[in-house]
Amino acid sequence: MISGKLFKADVHLHTCLSPCADVTQSPKRIMERVNEEKFDLIFITDHNSTANVKAAKEAAKKFRRIAVYPGMEITTREEIHILSLFENLEDAERLRDYINNYLPDAYSEMEKQEQIIANEEDEVEGFYDKSLFSAVDLSLDEIIDLIHTNNGIAIAAHIDRQSFSIISQLGFIPEKCKLDALEISPKMKLKEAESIYRDYSLKYKFVKGSDSHSLNTIGCAYTEFRGNDITYKDFCSFLT
Amino acid sequence: MSIVELIDKFHLQILSNLHDPEKEVTGGYTGDLLSDVIANSKEGNVWITMQTHINIIAVAKLKELSAIIIVMNRQVDKDALDKANEEKILVLRTDLPAYRISGKFYEYGIK
Numbered sequence: 001m002i003s004g005k006l007f008k009a010d011v012h013l014h015t016c017l018s019p020c021a022d023v024t025q026s027p028k029r030i031m032e033r034v035n036e037e038k039f040d041l042i043f044i045t046d047h048n049s050t051a052n053v054k055a056a057k058e059a060a061k062k063f064r065r066i067a068v069y070p071g072m073e074i075t076t077r078e079e080i081h082i083l084s085l086f087e088n089l090e091d092a093e094r095l096r097d098y099i100n101n102y103l104p105d106a107y108s109e110m111e112k113q114e115q116i117i118a119n120e121e122d123e124v125e126g127f128y129d130k131s132l133f134s135a136v137d138l139s140l141d142e143i144i145d146l147i148h149t150n151n152g153i154a155i156a157a158h159i160d161r162q163s164f165s166i167i168s169q170l171g172f173i174p175e176k177c178k179l180d181a182l183e184i185s186p187k188m189k190l191k192e193a194e195s196i197y198r199d200y201s202l203k204y205k206f207v208k209g210s211d212s213h214s215l216n217t218i219g220c221a222y223t224e225f226r227g228n229d230i231t232y233k234d235f236c237s238f239l240t
Numbered sequence: 241m242s243i244v245e246l247i248d249k250f251h252l253q254i255l256s257n258l259h260d261p262e263k264e265v266t267g268g269y270t271g272d273l274l275s276d277v278i279a280n281s282k283e284g285n286v287w288i289t290m291q292t293h294i295n296i297i298a299v300a301k302l303k304e305l306s307a308i309i310i311v312m313n314r315q316v317d318k319d320a321l322d323k324a325n326e327e328k329i330l331v332l333r334t335d336l337p338a339y340r341i342s343g344k345f346y347e348y349g350i351k
Contacts, residue, residue, distance in 0.1 A: 170295040171274030
């Protein structure tokens with residue numbers, strides 16, 4: 001029996017850096033909503049980059065203690081979305097720099113302008129010049145290994161969705177896959193997932209993330225975990 | 241139509257062992273989402289795809305497809321080809337994109 005306090009986490013949040021996210025999804029406003037929804041721990045997981053994590057960490061300082069950790073939703077060559085979650089920003093940034101070499105440059109000015117780098121005061125600092133919604137030209141296994149060698153954990157994103165999920169792209173989860181957990185989308189209940197994906201539930205823990213692209217969806221899904229404190233290590237030990 | 245006739249006619253490159261040259265081709269299916277191919281391909285179909293993950297071999301086996309045809313000369317991982325040989329799944333390759341090779345097959349009578 002796991003003891004400790006019950007904490008509320010979101011493993012999947014986009015900011016205005018992600019081209020598909022709402023422009024109002026700035027680090028500052030996200031943290032206001034995260035505070036309202038009483039989250040204890042969140043990961044900022046933009047597509048293939050970490051450029052707005054620092055601003056979210058800064059913006060969080062205005063509130064009660066909320067743990068903000070870096071992450072990325074990485075698109076593999078097979079067009080599978082993998083959440084990579086880290087304790088330290090340096091680890092996440094090292095991996096970002098590496099995988100960005102395998103991404104095309106943004107195809108147009110318009111695409112760049114949808115990838116907003118913001119500061120904690122809601123000001124635009126610049127635009128990201130890689131095509132963040134494109135696939136990184138590295139395989140699923142290579143990406144998972146890279147996440148692990150950079151001290152992160154790898155979670156298959158929204159496995160119940162019909163696009164960009166490991167099951168939609170590959171039909172099923174390969175037996176030798178070294179994933180740390182599986183994420184289900186907000187529309188599926190945990191119990192439902194455990195029955196539909198019974199075989200996978202024996203091997204992996206399921207988590208829920210909001211996959212929020214706009215402010216009103218923050219809080220629509222979350223993961224509850226027990227631990228001693230709101231730290232990355234406590235979150236990881238809940239997964240194992 | 242046999243698979244070997246198709247290989248000769250369209251100069252397909254053979255990447256895994258050709259166990260059964262006379263295997264009958266019943267039609268074709270084109271797609272990169274394995275969940276879609278599992279749901280909609282038919283036994284004996286040739287499957288045209290740019291997906292190269294090892295799971296393609298399991299899908300071809302499950303659906304008893306006659307061959308997998310990798311498009312645009314994409315590189316196939318060694319572990320996938322090893323698995324193909326183990327499971328006796330034929331993997332072929334063309335330099336054409338999926339639309340072009342599908343069109344050529346269709347024109348030739350594979351529907």
